[in-house]
Amino acid sequence: MSRTEAEKRKLIVAQSATTSEEVHHQVAAADRVSSQEVSKRLAVRGLSLPEPWRIPISPDVKIPAQLVRVVGSRVFISGHVPISKDGQLTGPYGKIGDTVGLPSAQDAAVRTVLSMVASVERTVGDLDRVKAWCRLHCMANAVPGFFDFPAVFNPASQLLLDMFGEDIGYHARVAVGVAGLPWDVPVEIAAELELHPE
Numbered sequence: 001m002s003r004t005e006a007e008k009r010k011l012i013v014a015q016s017a018t019t020s021e022e023v024h025h026q027v028a029a030a031d032r033v034s035s036q037e038v039s040k041r042l043a044v045r046g047l048s049l050p051e052p053w054r055i056p057i058s059p060d061v062k063i064p065a066q067l068v069r070v071v072g073s074r075v076f077i078s079g080h081v082p083i084s085k086d087g088q089l090t091g092p093y094g095k096i097g098d099t100v101g102l103p104s105a106q107d108a109a110v111r112t113v114l115s116m117v118a119s120v121e122r123t124v125g126d127l128d129r130v131k132a133w134c135r136l137h138c139m140a141n142a143v144p145g146f147f148d149f150p151a152v153f154n155p156a157s158q159l160l161l162d163m164f165g166e167d168i169g170y171h172a173r174v175a176v177g178v179a180g181l182p183w184d185v186p187v188e189i190a191a192e193l194e195l196h197p198e
Helices: 003-030 035-044 102-124 149-164
Strands: 068-071 074-080 130-141 172-178 187-195
Touching: 035 102, 035 149, 068 102, 074 102, 102 130, 102 149, 102 187, 130 149, 149 172, 149 187
Parallel strands: 130 172
Antiparallel strands: 068 074, 074 187, 130 187
16 A cells, blocks of 8 residues: 555544534534523424513512422422512412413423423523433312313423423423412422533
8 A cells, every 4th residue: 555545544434533523513513402492492482581580589488498499410490380470479470270360381391391481490590401200299279179280281291392402301201280389370480400510
């Protein structure tokens, strides 16, 4: 083999290795969804992330807990409730099956998920750090005799899939009814997720 042919082969091998690295990088990149991409996907649906929620408390009341707690690669999200675009607590208020109909409850659950995502982004930075949404714990403030809890939270679960894709967004879920919730909101959702290393 001539020197020229040997150099050509080395070049081909080097190019092949580079291509493999690029393909691997592209696949890895597909496993992450950035904050910018989440915003684009929401905009298509006429939605956007709100300002992160800050729990409304009086000067003489302190809640000894965090809205988002990061432990290693795990993220534990305290119960969130529906908020407005400016991060303030908002209605509807009351019980599902009484003053709150199913469509309004579903909308409240969707806004609650948006609130959680905004809190996660404030805490960890870009949403491309989210590796997987692991679990949602969903609570519905409903009248006795109302049992369609999965229907209340299905649109919220679907929104996570729409934002993050199936690999990241699919999650385990609990959907239960409760006798009451703070501020008489119709829904509250807590969650757990896993992060990619920094």
